[in-house]
Each structure stands twice: as C-alpha cells, then as structure tokens.
Amino acid sequence: xxxxGSPRKKSRSISYGKWGYLxxxxxxxxYLVFSLIPLISTFYNSFFERYMxxxxxxxxxxxxxENYYSLFTQGDFSKYLSNTFIIWILGFVPQLLVSLLxxxxxxxxxxxxxxxxxxxxxxxxxxxxxxxxFSMLFxxxxxxxxxxxxxxxxxxxxxxxxxxxxxxSTRGLIALMNFLMWYGNTTILLMAAIMxxxxxLFEAAQIDGASSPQIFRQVTLPLxxxxxIYVMITSLIGxxxxxxxxxxxxxxxGNPNRTSMTLVMYLNKxxxxxxFGMGGAVSVILFLISAVLSLIxxxxxxxxxxxxxxxx
Amino acid sequence: xxxxxxxAAQRSLSVRRVFCYIFLILLTFxxxxxxxxxxxxxxxxxxxxxxxxxFLPGKSxxxxxxxxxxxxxxxxxxxxxxxxxxxACTALVGTYFSAMTAFGIHAYNFRFKKFAFAFIMMVMLxxxxxxxxxxVRLMSTMGLRxxxxxxxxxxxxAPIVFFFMKQYMESTLPIEIIEAARIDGSNEFHTFNRIVLxxxxxxxxxQAIFMFVASWNNYFMPALLxxxxxxxxxxxxxxxxxxxxxxxxDMGQVYTLVAIAIVPVIIVYLLLSKFxxxxxxxxxxxx
Numbered sequence: 001x002x003x004x005g006s007p008r009k010k011s012r013s014i015s016y017g018k019w020g021y022l023x024x025x026x027x028x029x030x031y032l033v034f035s036l037i038p039l040i041s042t043f044y045n046s047f048f049e050r051y052m053x054x055x056x057x058x059x060x061x062x063x064x065x066e067n068y069y070s071l072f073t074q075g076d077f078s079k080y081l082s083n084t085f086i087i088w089i090l091g092f093v094p095q096l097l098v099s100l101l102x103x104x105x106x107x108x109x110x111x112x113x114x115x116x117x118x119x120x121x122x123x124x125x126x127x128x129x130x131x132x133x134f135s136m137l138f139x140x141x142x143x144x145x146x147x148x149x150x151x152x153x154x155x156x157x158x159x160x161x162x163x164x165x166x167x168x169s170t171r172g173l174i175a176l177m178n179f180l181m182w183y184g185n186t187t188i189l190l191m192a193a194i195m196x197x198x199x200x201l202f203e204a205a206q207i208d209g210a211s212s213p214q215i216f217r218q219v220t221l222p223l224x225x226x227x228x229i230y231v232m233i234t235s236l237i238g239x240x241x242x243x244x245x246x247x248x249x250x251x252x253x254g255n256p257n258r259t260s261m262t263l264v265m266y267l268n269k270x271x272x273x274x275x276f277g278m279g280g281a282v283s284v285i286l287f288l289i290s291a292v293l294s295l296i297x298x299x300x301x302x303x304x305x306x307x308x309x310x311x312x
Numbered sequence: 313x314x315x316x317x318x319x320a321a322q323r324s325l326s327v328r329r330v331f332c333y334i335f336l337i338l339l340t341f342x343x344x345x346x347x348x349x350x351x352x353x354x355x356x357x358x359x360x361x362x363x364x365x366x367f368l369p370g371k372s373x374x375x376x377x378x379x380x381x382x383x384x385x386x387x388x389x390x391x392x393x394x395x396x397x398x399x400a401c402t403a404l405v406g407t408y409f410s411a412m413t414a415f416g417i418h419a420y421n422f423r424f425k426k427f428a429f430a431f432i433m434m435v436m437l438x439x440x441x442x443x444x445x446x447x448v449r450l451m452s453t454m455g456l457r458x459x460x461x462x463x464x465x466x467x468x469x470a471p472i473v474f475f476f477m478k479q480y481m482e483s484t485l486p487i488e489i490i491e492a493a494r495i496d497g498s499n500e501f502h503t504f505n506r507i508v509l510x511x512x513x514x515x516x517x518x519q520a521i522f523m524f525v526a527s528w529n530n531y532f533m534p535a536l537l538x539x540x541x542x543x544x545x546x547x548x549x550x551x552x553x554x555x556x557x558x559x560x561x562d563m564g565q566v567y568t569l570v571a572i573a574i575v576p577v578i579i580v581y582l583l584l585s586k587f588x589x590x591x592x593x594x595x596x597x598x599x
Contacts, residue, residue, distance in 0.1 A: 016420055017420055019416070020422040023412050023413065023415055023417075024416035028428075034465065034466035038444075039443040040446065041445075042442065042444075042445040042446040122340050122343055125347075128578075133570045133573040134574070136553065137349075150364040180342065192592075233437075243531075244529075244532070244547075247531075248550065264441050267441060267444070267445075268536075271448065272536075276445060283441070283444070286439065286442045
C-alpha cells in the first residue's frame with residue numbers, strides 16, 4: 001500500500017497530491033476555528049484580569065502571570081487537583097485489576113467460559129449511559145430516603161446512612177460510577193490486545209507445562225504492555241476531565257466541603273461566573289498536564305506502529 | 313501425563329470456572345442493579361416510591377409519563393427533540409468528514425501528509441475543556457450562543473473517529489480500487505462518495521453510533537452554550553432537576569425522566585451490542 005516503492009508510481013501520485021489537501025481541508029479548517037483559535041484566545045485571556053462584579057465588568061487589564069500566582073496561592077487549586085487525583089485512583093485501580101482478570105478469563109483457551117457474550121454485553125453497557133443521568137440516578141438511589149437506605153433500614157439499621165454528607169462515601173460513589181462506566185471498555189481493549197498475540201506463544205508455554213497464572217504473568221502481561229500504557233494514560237487524561245458525575249451528584253458544589261470538587265468543575269465555575277482570567281489560567285494548567293501525558297502516549301503509539309507497520 | 317494428574321487438572325479447572333462465574337455474576341449485579349431500580353421506579357408513583365423499595369414494577373408508567381410531559385417547568389418534549397437533532401447531525405457530519413480526512417491521508421501522497429497525521433494524533437488527547445473558554449467567547453461574538461451549530465460543526469474535526477477510519481481503510485481499502493476508478497474516469501470526490509463510502513459502511517455505522525451516543529450524553533458544552541429554555545438538551549434538564557428544590561419533586565417523574573435519557577440508548581445497545589463491542593476492539597491499537 002505504500003506508494004514510495006516505484007518511481008513511476010510516485011510521479012503519478014504527485015499529480016493527485018492536491019486532492020489530499022482538499023480531502024483533509026475540512027478537518028483542519030474546523031479544527032482551526034473551533035479548537036485552535038479558542039485555545040489561543042484562552043491562553044491570551046489567562047494573562048488578563050477580567051471578571052464581573054454584579055453587572056459591572058472589571059478589566060480586561062493585563063496582569064501577566066498574576067492569575068497563575070493567585071491560583072496557586074489563594075485558591076484551592078491544589079486541593080482540587082488532589083481531589084481529582086484521589087477519585088481517579090479510587091476508580092482506576094480496581095478498574096484495571098478487574099479488567100485484566102476478565103480479559104484473561106474471556107481469552108483463556110482452557111477455561112472456555114459459557115455465556116461470555118452475555119457478560120461482555122452487560123459489562124460494556126454502563127459505558128454508553130449518560131453520565132448526567134447516571135449520577136442523577138445514583139443521587140436518588142443513595143439519597144437519605146432512597147432505595148439503598150430503605151433496604152439498609154429494613155435490614156435493621158437505625159438511621160439512614162448519609163452517603164453524600166461523608167467525604168469517603170461521596171468520593172467512593174464517584175469512583176464506583178467511574179469504575180462501572182469504564183471497566184467494560186478497558187476489558188474489551190485488553191481482550192483485543194491479548195487476542196492479537198501470536199497463539200503459538202501460548203501453545204509453546206502450555207507444552208512447557210506453564211500454568212494459566214504463569215502464562216498470564218510471563219507471556220501475556222509483557223506483550224500487552226503498550227496497550228496497558230495506552231489504557232493507563234487515556235484513563236488519566238479522562239480522569240483529569242472528570243466533570244459530569246461529580247457535578248450532578250454534588251450539584252456543582254463538590255460536597256462535603258468541596259472535597260469532591262474536580263479541576264473541570266472548578267473551571268466550569270469560572271466560566272459560568274465569567275471570570276475569564278482565572279478560567280484561562282486553570283485551562284492552561286489543564287492543557288499543560290494533558291499535553292505532557294499526550295506526548296508520552298504519542299511516543300508509545302508511534303513506537304508501536306513502526307514495529308507493527310507492515311501488518312496491514 | 314497420567315490419568316490421575318489429568319483428573320486433578322480437570323477438577324482444578326472446574327473449581328476455577330465456578331469462581332469465575334460467581335465473580336462475573338457479582339459484577340453483572342453491580343452493573344445492572346441501578347438500572348433495575350431505575351426501570352422499576354419509573355413505573356411506580358410518588359407515594360409508592362416513598363413507601364420503600366420494591367422488586368416488582370408498579371402500574372404508574374403512563375401516569376408518570378403524562379405528568380412529565382405536561383410539566384410546565386420541564387420542557388421534556390422540546391429537549392428530547394433538541395437532543396435527537398443535535399446527536400443525529402453530529403453523527404452524520406462527524407462520520408462523513410472523518411472518513412473524508414482519513415481517505416485524504418490514506419489515498420494520497422502530499423508534502424505535509426506525515427505532519428498532518430502526526431498533528432491529528434497530537435490533538436487527539438487534548439481535552440476539549442481546555443479551549444472551552446475561548447470557544448464559548450468566540451461563539452458568543454459570532455452570535456452563535458443558543459444555536460446548535462457550535463455543538464454540531466466541531467465534530468468535523470473528530471480525531472478519534474478519524475483514527476478509527478484510517479485503521480479500517482488500511483485493512484479494507486486497497487489503492488488499486490481507487491486507481492481502477494480513475495481509469496474509468498471517475499472524479500476523486502465521486503470515487504469517495506460512490507466507492508469508498510460503501511466499502512466503509514461497517515466502520516461508519518459503528519462510529520455513527522458512538523458519536524450519536526457521545527453527543528446525546530454531552531453535558532459540559534451544551535450547558536455553557538444553551539440557556540434559552542426551548543434550546544435545552546436532556547442532560548441540561550437533568551442537571552436542572554438536580555439543582556431544583558429536590559424534596560418537592562414527584563419522584564415518579566424524576567425516575568421517568570432519567571429513564572427517558574438512558575433507556576433508548578440501552579435498547580439500541582442491546583440490539584447492536586455485537587457491532588459495538590467489536591467496534592471498540594477494532595478501534596484499539598492492535599498488537
């Protein structure tokens with residue numbers, strides 16, 4: 001499929017090259033208008049003081065890096081950063097462990113689980129659910145007078161457990177929802193990775209008398225490492241973007257006492273109150289964090305493609 | 313291996329199998345229990361729900377629906393229509409242009425091809441939220457606040473869909489087909505629309521479903537852009553319900569509204585789950 005091979009082909013494809021530009025033009029135009037210009041203007045805004053007091057607009061005045069300075073000294077930025085990180089870890093660790101286990105089981109040739117199609121269907125389902133509706137549902141289910149408390153009370157608990165008034169249970173509920181929404185997706189990605197491994201490697205290990213856990217640890221895990229990195233970093237970037245679930249569950253306040261307020265919820269607050277200077281500064285920091293992570297993914301990606309490039 | 317060892321191996325395998333099933337059933341329960349409560353409670357009336365939890369559905373679904381659709385404070389019908397319109401347009405626009413971009417990079421050689429591909433891969437993982445501030449301001453100055461255009465047109469540049477299409481083309485679209493069309497005198501756009509798109513149908517279908525669902529579920533951007541009540545989408549309505557004085561609400565209506573937002577997606581998913589699950593695996597990086 002590579003046309004660089006023969007010079008004749010190459011010279012012919014040059015005359016069609018302009019079509020390539022035409023075909024990719026809409027993408028780049030849309031990206032320019034809807035992402036790149038907004039991105040630059042967000043950066044630009046982060047250097048200005050500009051906010052509303054009642055109906056009066058303060059600024060815009062150029063303040064240099066002052067927004068960044070006050071972000072780290074006055075606001076609770078570091079608190080929100082650690083909230084985001086803690087909640088992400090709480091959901092991601094069980095997600096990865098369970099997904100690895102399920103992916104190993106579903107692809108195990110000796111185990112041959114029945115109804116695996118049914119289970120795959122079920123575990124992937126929560127991924128397609130509207131996060132806003134899902135968290136609204138959790139809010140009603142875990143409310144003081146909700147079904148979970150009514151079951152707990154009927155089992156002999158004296159007063160309802162106030163899930164959204166405690167730090168641990170609130171963070172736990174958000175993490176549980178993140179877990180439920182993503183473990184199916186991760187399982188299927190890992191399964192695809194495992195099924196991409198040359199079966200003769202497993203056969204060889206089996207003939208050598210390796211047990212299933214041994215095969216998993218010493219053959220499967222090292223070979224799916226690139227996908228594990230991919231899963232890890234896309235999940236981390238997804239975690240940085242965490243918004244809908246905690247926003248709806250805590251009504252945008254990050255209760256109790258802003259311990260479940262995430263970075264994007266904080267950004268959203270600035271955008272709604274039209275505090276564009278501070279909002280810009282938060283955006284730039286978010287951008288920097290994800291840019292570093294994206295670069296890592298990008299390099300692990302391209303490294304992979306060069307190795308598997310001739311497969312197509 | 314003698315027969316005794318074989319028997320022992322068989323036995324340990326069945327023990328493992330039982331353990332797997334127990335674990336899977338637990339996970340299934342965990343994944344489904346909230347949806348079960350949702351469906352049950354959507355069919356029960358407010359006083360019934362207040363009385364406590366029940367495992368059996370009630371008879372008030374029609375009653376709840378009627379209350380919900382006539383509720384003056386919740387423009388459910390118009391938000392349902394808005395959500396459907398935006399999601400359908402996003403899916404159409406997004407898949408068509410992503411296939412077009414992928415085709416441009418797959419089928420032609422030009423100077424900035426490598427750069428273009430690398431660039432798209434770079435932007436793939438930059439969250440949309442980081443440019444939200446500039447985006448909302450730009451759309452306001454362009455007079456596009458409260459319009460669906462800023463929710464639909466940005467999907468022309470959907471890097472993840474592009475990447476999926478590109479991978480699919482690599483395995484199903486030989487350049488020879490395009491060359492044959494050229495010899496027959498087909499114009500390049502004609503080739504794309506009449507020959508490439510039909511070949512891409514399975515990939516287009518899977519990605520259209522994903523884009524539809526993602527747009528249907530989107531809350532962050534619509535909430536920032538749409539504030540007039542006849543333009544609201546379903547997620548905004550749900551958020552509005554959450555921030556309203558909750559105790560005064562008819563819980564039957566609350567559950568029914570959440571069900572309206574979720575259940576159609578579940579039904580479509582159950583019908584198409586084979587494609588969807590395959591689609592996720594297809595789009596992933598292959599080893």
